[in-house]
Amino acid sequence: MKLQALKPRLTPLNTNRIKVLDTKAGATERVRGSAWMKVRHAVLLRDQYRCQSCGLVRMDNEVDHTVPLEKGGDALSMGNLKTLCGGPDGCHTRKTAEENKARTGRARG
Numbered sequence: 499m500k501l502q503a504l505k506p507r508l509t510p511l512n513t514n515r516i517k518v519l520d521t522k523a524g525a526t527e528r529v530r531g532s533a534w535m536k537v538r539h540a541v542l543l544r545d546q547y548r549c550q551s552c553g554l555v556r557m558d559n560e561v562d563h564t565v566p567l568e569k570g571g572d573a574l575s576m577g578n579l580k581t582l583c584g585g586p587d588g589c590h591t592r593k594t595a596e597e598n599k600a601r602t603g604r605a606r607g
C-alpha cells in the first residue's frame with residue numbers, strides 16, 4: 499500500500515489579515531500591550547487627565563503621540579505623548595483627522 503499525504507482539511511489562517519489600520523493608507527498600527535498601557539497611564543497621571551490643548555478634564559481623555567508614529571515619533575516615550583480630549587469634537591479627534599487628511603488628501607478614509 500502506498501502512503502499518500504492527506505489533504506489539509508483546514509485552510510491555514512492568514513495571520514496578516516488582522517491589520518487594524520489597513521484601510522487607512524500609510525497609517526501605522528496602534529500601539530498595544532502592557533508596556534503601552536503603563537506609559538499611557540503615566541502620561542494621564544502626569545497631565546492629571548487634562549487635555550493639553552483645551553484644558554478639558556475627563557476620565558476618558560486620550561493619549562496622543564505628538565509626533566505621529568508614521569512620522570517617526572517614538573511610540574513609548576513620555577516626551578512624545580500628551581493627553582488630549584476624545585469624543586466626536588475632541589482635540590484628539592481633530593488632530594488625527596487633520597493627520598489623516600494630510601496623509602490621504604481626503605477628509606476621511
Ligand SMILES: [Zn+2]
Binds near residue numbers: 589
Ligand atoms: Zn481638548
